[in-house]
Amino acid sequence: MNPIEELSPKGVWKNFYALTQIPRPSGHIEKVAKFLVDFAKQHGAEAYIDEAGNVVMSKGATPGYEDREVTVLQAHMDMVPQKTKDCPHNFETDPLDVYIDGEWVTARDTCRRWHGRGCCNGYHRG
Secondary structure, three states: OOHHHHOOOHHHHHHHHHHHOOOOEOOOOHHHHHHHHHHHHHOOOEEEEOOOOOEEEEOOOOOOOOOOOOOOOOOOOOEOOOEOOOOOOOOOOOOOOEEEEOOEEEEOOEOOEEEOOOOOOOEOOO
């Protein structure tokens, strides 16, 4: 198990780590799209990839909450690759080599950094 999967909240960081292991530069999102559809179905949600390549997920309301407003979430699946000049990392085939550096989750030889407290809330370009 990677130490990132031990961060809190564990469910968030376990899934975050799983995503870092799927290469997904812009224009190459097929693997991550399949991962997301499979994830949704494993968690009782309907999911499919539409004609534009978007992953669409839907989950019914918890019993007793059917009259509440709908929540819609949107995000992109790709990652814009950034790496050091001498780095041999291939963003189309290689997973990220992520590790904890103090309060940050970062990837070796890249410019990716995620704050290591609580939930992932973006990245810092170092």
